[in-house]
Amino acid sequence: MLETLELASSRAGIESAADILRQGGIVGFPTETVYGLAADATNPLAVRKIFAVKGRPVSNPLILHLGDPAQARRFAVLDETAKLLCDRFWPGSLTVVLPAKPSHPVCSEATAGATTLAVRVPSNAVARRLLSAFGGPVVAPSANLSGCVSPTTAAHVRRDLGGRIDALIDGGRCSHGMESTIVEVGNGAIRVLRDGAVARAEIAAAVGLATQTGFRPGAAPGQLASHYAPTARLRLNAIEARDNEVWLGFGPDAGSAHFNLSKAGDTTGAARNFYGMLRAIDALATKTSCPTIAVSPIPERGLGRAINDRLRRAAHDNSVR
Numbered sequence: 001m002l003e004t005l006e007l008a009s010s011r012a013g014i015e016s017a018a019d020i021l022r023q024g025g026i027v028g029f030p031t032e033t034v035y036g037l038a039a040d041a042t043n044p045l046a047v048r049k050i051f052a053v054k055g056r057p058v059s060n061p062l063i064l065h066l067g068d069p070a071q072a073r074r075f076a077v078l079d080e081t082a083k084l085l086c087d088r089f090w091p092g093s094l095t096v097v098l099p100a101k102p103s104h105p106v107c108s109e110a111t112a113g114a115t116t117l118a119v120r121v122p123s124n125a126v127a128r129r130l131l132s133a134f135g136g137p138v139v140a141p142s143a144n145l146s147g148c149v150s151p152t153t154a155a156h157v158r159r160d161l162g163g164r165i166d167a168l169i170d171g172g173r174c175s176h177g178m179e180s181t182i183v184e185v186g187n188g189a190i191r192v193l194r195d196g197a198v199a200r201a202e203i204a205a206a207v208g209l210a211t212q213t214g215f216r217p218g219a220a221p222g223q224l225a226s227h228y229a230p231t232a233r234l235r236l237n238a239i240e241a242r243d244n245e246v247w248l249g250f251g252p253d254a255g256s257a258h259f260n261l262s263k264a265g266d267t268t269g270a271a272r273n274f275y276g277m278l279r280a281i282d283a284l285a286t287k288t289s290c291p292t293i294a295v296s297p298i299p300e301r302g303l304g305r306a307i308n309d310r311l312r313r314a315a316h317d318n319s320v321r
């Protein structure tokens, strides 16, 4: 057990965090999607610590976080579609999987041996200041235990990883609250490997795709069938709560729900609230001895697609837990 250094998002706090990264340490920090756990992407020992602390399978590659889009062009090859997407969505919540240039400095532990790099330039001001103070590429999966609910506040990170990481920067609550959307681009086609904080409709509009259904199917390496899971069971598409259930609602019809992701039925607001409310209702389920969380149906529009993907994985394997 080591002591986790609590850092403010001041200039001094950011400088300390960058020094810790240079020395091979791992640092929890805010991004606009969820809290990340940062390590120097070129340092295999530091990257291995991330896998060990999270209990993450080593076959699951990490996303590279860069402070400057120009670094992406140094490390990877961007075709016209990739350039268009990066210009439109960076800094922001789109991760693009790109063919790596042979000379890139990222260690093979980070890519799980792949010849591609998954790259993102985050928009959160604290994340940007940290990346710029450090200067080099940083790998950053979510700052929680692998398979469990993602963190959207510093308190969530403290609860999951306190005493196991070198430092934690508190930068308040994440503005999107949902992981990045991951796309792979090649031969003019776009494959969505993971739905996330950027809706498919926005991507389709940016590249002039006639409809959102024009995306090619694609499978992301290392994605777990059971993931984002609370302790209680989940019952999805619940119109109301039964006895012995707590209710995570959505929309104006879920008036008596214990928590409502968005009373107005707005999927962007629901994404922002999602992980925080999932954690809170999981705690309530334990406290009230209710073994099941009933969850209202979430429409597939906007960020609803990403929320439903997380809910399906969170509910996976309920029978054995």
Ligand code: AMP
Pocket (backbone or CB within 6 Å): 060, 061, 062, 063, 097, 111, 114, 115, 116, 117, 118, 140, 141, 142, 179, 182, 193, 220, 221, 222, 223
């Ligand atoms: P996360 O678990 O949120 O850190 O997201 C990481 C995900 O990004 C992985 O599970 C992969 O699906 C995807 N990913 C990361 N690196 C690569 C890569 N080099 N090639 C393809 N997909 C990747």
Ligand code: MG
Pocket (backbone or CB within 6 Å): 141, 142, 150
């Ligand atoms: Mg994660």
